[in-house]
Amino acid sequence: MPxxxxxxxxxxxxxxxxxxxxxxxxxxxxxxxxxxxxxEEFRSQLVGQGILELSRRGKYMILSLTGGEVLIIxxxxxxxxxxxxxxxxxxxxxxxxxxxxxxxAIHFRDPRKFGSMWLVPNASLVVGKLGPEPLEPDFTPQVxxxxxxxxxxxxxALLCDQSFVAGIGNMYADEVLYAAxxxxxxxxxxxxxEEIEQLHRAIQLILRVAIEDKGASVEDYFRPDxxxxxxxxxxxxxxxxxxxxxxxxxxxxxxIVVRGRGTYFCPRCQPQPV
DNA sequence: ATAAGGCCCTGACCGC
DNA sequence: TGCGGTCAGGGCCTTA
Numbered sequence: 001m002p003x004x005x006x007x008x009x010x011x012x013x014x015x016x017x018x019x020x021x022x023x024x025x026x027x028x029x030x031x032x033x034x035x036x037x038x039x040e041e042f043r044s045q046l047v048g049q050g051i052l053e054l055s056r057r058g059k060y061m062i063l064s065l066t067g068g069e070v071l072i073i074x075x076x077x078x079x080x081x082x083x084x085x086x087x088x089x090x091x092x093x094x095x096x097x098x099x100x101x102x103x104x105a106i107h108f109r110d111p112r113k114f115g116s117m118w119l120v121p122n123a124s125l126v127v128g129k130l131g132p133e134p135l136e137p138d139f140t141p142q143v144x145x146x147x148x149x150x151x152x153x154x155x156x157a158l159l160c161d162q163s164f165v166a167g168i169g170n171m172y173a174d175e176v177l178y179a180a181x182x183x184x185x186x187x188x189x190x191x192x193x194e195e196i197e198q199l200h201r202a203i204q205l206i207l208r209v210a211i212e213d214k215g216a217s218v219e220d221y222f223r224p225d226x227x228x229x230x231x232x233x234x235x236x237x238x239x240x241x242x243x244x245x246x247x248x249x250x251x252x253x254x255x256i257v258v259r260g261r262g263t264y265f266c267p268r269c270q271p272q273p274v
Numbered sequence: 275a276t277a278a279g280g281c282c283c284t285g286a287c288c289g290c
Numbered sequence: 291t292g293c294g295g296t297c298a299g300g301g302c303c304t305t306a
Contacts, residue, residue, distance in 0.1 A: 003300095059300080077298085078283090093284095112282085112283045112284050112298095113282075113283050114282065114283065114284095114299085116301085150275085151275085153275085153276070153277095162300085162301075170298095260278085260299085261298090261299070261300095262297095
């Protein structure tokens with residue numbers, strides 16, 4: 001499912017196809033993806049606009065338009081944006097099509113229909129409450145320490161909380177905690193300075209390597225050209241079937257539920273909180 | 275500030 | 291073969 005490394009990859013790979021292009025038409029096959037404004041207004045306001053810039057904030061993709069507005073897309077769990085020639089018929093799970101002025105089309109494929117789109121005057125209306133970008137220079141161990149200080153919430157839940165830090169979801173949270181050797185149920189305010197530094201290093205390392213690997217192709221993640229990523233081949237705990245072994249200790253990876261989300265960890269590498 | 279539950283969705287999976 | 295039930299999960303919302 002698209003988390004920060006997948007959205008970053010999609011954004012980077014979409015740039016050559018869409019930058020400077022104009023949206024000549026839009027086909028909405030599932031109106032409810034449009035959160036704001038109405039599907040009708042979304043379509044009429046978007047058609048004719050040029051695409052000036054692509055950026056990412058957390059798991060959101062932001063397209064700056066010539067009219068001054070921004071198109072914001074969230075792929076949620078199963079969304080992908082696929083570049084197709086105009087003549088290609090949409091396959092079963094395509095929910096929206098952005099027709100471009102050069103004969104290409106962007107197909108928004110989303111089997112589970114969880115994806116969302118907004119057309120707003122200002123990106124902050126949608127992404128304003130997000131926490132820091134974990135790969136930006138201003139996300140320092142000190143910043144992480146300050147944000148953890150007053151939080152008596154399991155660290156796994158904090159990592160997945162987009163207002164705590166942006167872009168990390170269930171699978172990268174598990175990988176990060178495994179790499180940092182921190183148990184998912186440890187409370188935010190219980191981490192030592194050393195553990196916070198380990199955690200900070202792990203967040204940046206896991207995300208950076210996953211971006212180099214073009215994301216993790218589990219579930220329905222595809223790159224704009226239909227290709228896959230290979231980040232999941234490095235996964236140690238995330239998306240492991242029960243019974244798989246920790247590569248360090250050779251003992252089974254355990255699964256617990258934290259805040260309603262499946263959580264995988266090694267009980268030896270990541271010792272139980274007292 | 276925190277916790278728990280529901281909602282949106284569909285494919286995969288399970289037991290019968 | 292097919293049916294019904296359950297689960298997964300990001301973000302957001304409501305209720306405690």
